[in-house]
Amino acid sequence: MSDTRIVDFWVAGTEEPEFQPTDEGMQEIGPEDSGRRLDEQYGRVVDDDYVFDDEVPDEERMILNMGPQHPSTHGVLRLQVELEGEIIRRSKPIIGYLHTGMEKTGEQLSFMQGPTNVTRMDYLSPLHNELAYSLAVERLLDIEVPPRAQAIRVLMTELNRISSHLVALATNGMDIGAISMMIYGFRDREMILEFFEKTTGLRMNHNYIRPGGVAVDLHPGWKDDIDRILKEIPKKVEDYHNLLTNNPIWQARTVGVGVITAEEAVGYSITGPPLRAAGVEWDIRKVFPYSGIEQYEFDVVTGDNGDVFDRYRVRIDEIVESLKIVEQVTDSMPKGDYRVDDNKVTPPPRQRIDESMEALIHHFKIYTEGFRVPAGETYVAVESPRGELGCYIVSDGGARPYRMHVRAPSFYNLQGLPIAMADSIVADTVATIASMDPVMGDVDR
Amino acid sequence: MIPAFEALAERFPEVVWEDSHGQQVALVPNEQWYEFAEAVKEAGFNLFSDVTAVDWYRSRRDRFDVVVNLTSMSIPARLRMITTADREDPKVASLVPLWPGANFPEREVYDMFGITFEGHPDLTRILMPDDWEGHPLRKDFGVGSVPVQFKASPKAV
Structure with a gap:
């Protein structure tokens, strides 16, 4: 087995120009970051999703409504939670859906x-x-x-x-x-x-x-x-x-x-x-x-x-x-x-x-x-x-x-x-x- | 009367002390509500048990009673303090700065009776819908006056 086999992926500019980039399943990888991307695709480098800065701009926060129709809220409890990725920063219970006076x-x-x-x-x-x-x-x-x-x-x-x-x-x-x-x-x-x-x-x-x-x-x-x-x-x-x-x-x-x-x-x-x-x-x-x-x-x-x-x-x-x-x-x-x-x-x-x-x-x-x-x-x-x-x-x-x-x-x-x-x-x-x-x-x- | 109450009675001469079926009740003037509550908290009443209101409609000049039940976990003892709120613009000082647990129940009293708690961080309706008109537990709020909202039902008369 020779050591000439390096990469099996298609990298832009190395193949025939008649290739259509709209073909499904093909992805374009820029030549300048090919090394890092290839490592990621091979799994040699893992990009950790769960890293958060202390100061996150507002657009990175998400308001999520949980309930009132949710099996784990034990009835009709609605929770408004402010998420930062996977982390709950603030939450507010909203009640009254079962209020019958x-x-x-x-x-x-x-x-x-x-x-x-x-x-x-x-x-x-x-x-x-x-x-x-x-x-x-x-x-x-x-x-x-x-x-x-x-x-x-x-x-x-x-x-x-x-x-x-x-x-x-x-x-x-x-x-x-x-x-x-x-x-x-x-x-x-x-x-x-x-x-x-x-x-x-x-x-x-x-x-x-x-x-x-x-x-x-x-x-x-x-x-x-x-x-x-x-x-x-x-x-x-x-x-x-x-x-x-x-x-x-x-x-x-x-x-x-x-x-x-x-x-x-x-x-x-x-x-x-x-x-x-x-x-x-x-x-x-x-x-x-x-x-x-x-x-x-x-x-x-x-x-x-x-x-x-x-x-x-x-x-x-x-x-x-x-x-x-x-x-x-x-x-x-x-x-x-x-x-x-x-x-x-x-x-x-x-x-x-x-x-x-x-x-x-x-x-x-x-x-x-x-x-x-x-x-x-x-x-x-x-x-x-x-x-x-x-x-x-x-x-x-x-x-x-x-x-x-x-x-x-x-x-x-x-x-x-x-x-x-x-x-x-x-x-x-x-x-x-x-x-x-x-x-x-x-x-x- | 336990010693903690005697010191309070000396400090607040306007407060009327009563015994209701073996429970200590303090009738507090509206202006002294927060000040008195602060002194009560310093006397060791650390657990905020309950707040509610009573609508006396036409039978009293000051229409509303605001009733707070407090518990001291160290003595242990209970104290009920009652203040009044007037007819046109019922207002009471909020106790949330002293006991954060008063947040939800004070919102409920606002929702049900329309009594404003001054200094409350988030005084909005809690049980009724936000666009509801009126305050259901007032005595002049009728029972069963909401028309049924089915599509094919006849118009409410």
């Missing part, structure tokens, strides 16, 4: 009908919405619900926390590409939804927790169902650890991504798992306990770095802590009534309606007119799976709230997105959005 609706509904409205706000944790609303109304009425109702409320909301976190883990996995996690999360959530369906009659939007107690008692045989949940879920959590936590691909996509520090989280009113992942030990259940949750043993889970991985870890560990509470509630479930013994708020039992005219009138009055609530205002917050869920109610003494406002945790947590996403690459946006776990029904209300 539920606070206005809440002013038209009586206190009895209120939970049907608020339960549709954060549709992944409906029972927490109902609980916040009911606690606010009860504080205005100055009534104390019986211990069994309180225990049922804690049991149901903690189960709801598990199911909500399972969806968060599932969608987080799906957005990053761990499709198995999506299937697992939704599969295991079914167990809890079945329990809800047996008790409340519905899988979501239960209208179960109402001012004065809960709608119905737990179904017969509920302890067996809880035992099954308590036995199965820890095994599944072990599976998640094997599948994701120690997975190098998962860690490469999540560790150090979308960092929110403790100062930023507190400054931007971010609560819930994103705040705890930043290392702040803050949980409404511990600080301002409600519904008798202070009598159960559990730990507040915190992370260290406030990145996507820590938020994922906090959610997984909170599932375990919630299971602890569920177990304790099941063991110590008090006997007694599940509604307050106050005829003003509680409708008469079904059997009494057949026997007594007064009971029928009473039933009719409560369901048509509702009950009057003394004038006043109050703010009650519970720890929802997404953070501090507050309900501010102003009553003017009538049967409907004069003003009903819900402090939506997703709405406030969304303010952290521009901070978490600044100077990160486009591929990390979906991981960051999923780790904040926004529910657009909660954001827009």
